Amino acid sequence: MSGDHHSGDAALAARTRHVEALLEQRGLIDPLELDRALTAFLSQGSPASGARAVARAWVDDGFRARLLADANAALPEIGLSMGGGLQEQRLKVVANTAGEQHVLVCTLCSCYPIALLGPSPTWYKSEGYRSRVVRDPRCVLSEFGYDVPADVAITVWDASAESRYMVLPRRPDGTDDATEDELATLVTRSGLIGVAPV
Amino acid sequence: MLESEGAHPLADDRARGLPAAPQTVYAVRFAARELFGDGDHAITLDLWESYLEEVG
Numbered sequence: 115m116s117g118d119h120h121s122g123d124a125a126l127a128a129r130t131r132h133v134e135a136l137l138e139q140r141g142l143i144d145p146l147e148l149d150r151a152l153t154a155f156l157s158q159g160s161p162a163s164g165a166r167a168v169a170r171a172w173v174d175d176g177f178r179a180r181l182l183a184d185a186n187a188a189l190p191e192i193g194l195s196m197g198g199g200l201q202e203q204r205l206k207v208v209a210n211t212a213g214e215q216h217v218l219v220c221t222l223c224s225c226y227p228i229a230l231l232g233p234s235p236t237w238y239k240s241e242g243y244r245s246r247v248v249r250d251p252r253c254v255l256s257e258f259g260y261d262v263p264a265d266v267a268i269t270v271w272d273a274s275a276e277s278r279y280m281v282l283p284r285r286p287d288g289t290d291d292a293t294e295d296e297l298a299t300l301v302t303r304s305g306l307i308g309v310a311p312v
Numbered sequence: 313m314l315e316s317e318g319a320h321p322l323a324d325d326r327a328r329g330l331p332a333a334p335q336t337v338y339a340v341r342f343a344a345r346e347l348f349g350d351g352d353h354a355i356t357l358d359l360w361e362s363y364l365e366e367v368g
Contacts, residue, residue, distance in 0.1 A: 204317060206339075249344075251353050268353040275337045276320045276357035 133220075159232035163194050164280055165301035169294045172285040181282070182208050189230070196278070198230045205230065208271060209282040210308075215262050216281045217255065219247045219309030220273040227278035229305060238307065248272060258309040281305065281311040314339040314356060321344050335361045 137143045167185075170192055171178035180188040185205040189195050196205045205227055210214040220226065221244045226234035237243050247254045251268045255261075262268060271279045283305040288299060304310035317339055321332030340359050344351025 206317075210322060248355055249348060250351065269341075270355045272355060272357050275317065275323065275360060277317050277337070277339075277358055 151289060158194070159228050159230055161231055161301075161303035161306060162298070164231050164299040164303075164306045166192060167194060167265070167280075168282055168301045169298035169304070171282055172297055173294050178209075178282070182209055185280070190200070196227060203229065204225065204277045205280060206271075206277050207280050207282050208269070210284045210311075212284075214267050214269060215255075215308065215311075216269050216271060217247060217251050218271050218273065218281060219244055221248055222274060225273040225278060227280055230278075231280070231303065235303065235307075240276045255309055258304065260310050281308040283310075286309075286312055314341050317358060320360070322362065337361070338364070340364075 134143070138145055147192060153286070167181060167189060171181050177188060177191065185207045186196055186202065189205070196202050210216055219238075224234060224239040224244065226238060228234065243254065248270050251270050251273070252262055255268070274280055283301065285297070289300070292300075300312055302310055302312065305312040315338070318339040319336050321334050325332035337358050337360050339356050339360035341354055341356045344353045344355060347355060
């Protein structure tokens with residue numbers, strides 16, 4: 115997957131539109147239904163959803179345990195889900211600890227839990243990120259401004275099959291008095307991918 | 313081997329329209345050193361059962 119992505123993407127988009135038009139012409143899809151499905155799929159997905167799950171995990175140990183054991187089953191407890199697409203994807207949430215920092219990538223293409231978190235950042239899809247973060251994550255995170263301490267191990271999760279991943283960052287110090295809503299505002303998309311501490 | 317992720321049809325076969333019976337996918341953790349010869353990190357990959365060979 116090297117080369118000029120812009121012309122590749124444009125050609126693929128054109129073909130997709132052509133197929134869509136053919137399917138509509140032949141009465142196999144209803145354009146309104148397609149729009150409804152897309153809207154439903156995209157409306158729930160945003161980093162704020164991930165942030166809510168993280169904030170809840172920070173204040174509720176039971177939820178945290180359930181989120182880490184089976185995220186797909188736990189998300190509906192707070193009104194979220196990985197559904198909305200053709201098929202609900204398995205989500206695995208991995209928790210940062212004092213000794214371990216997780217970071218996520220899809221080296222093959224750029225798989226990402228869009229049903230929950232919305233579209234992925236452009237840099238996540240770049241060849242530079244996808245090829246380098248598996249090879250030298252400490253250096254890549256440093257380029258994001260996150261210098262992971264030497265005594266913290268890094269684990270890279272490559273979404274190479276059907277599972278999608280999300281990082282559960284560590285709760286920042288000095289937040290004992292914060293409400294759950296306030297805690298959620300501390301969580302960034304980068305933190306959920308693992309290129310930032312939170 | 314970290315865990316089983318359930319059974320899924322092989323993506324390569326499904327993309328080519330070939331029959332693809334679900335097979336177990338495993339999360340397997342490697343030390344960077346095992347894959348690249350250097351590095352102090354770990355990498356976890358999701359591997360379909362047919363990617364794996366029995367050892368001994």
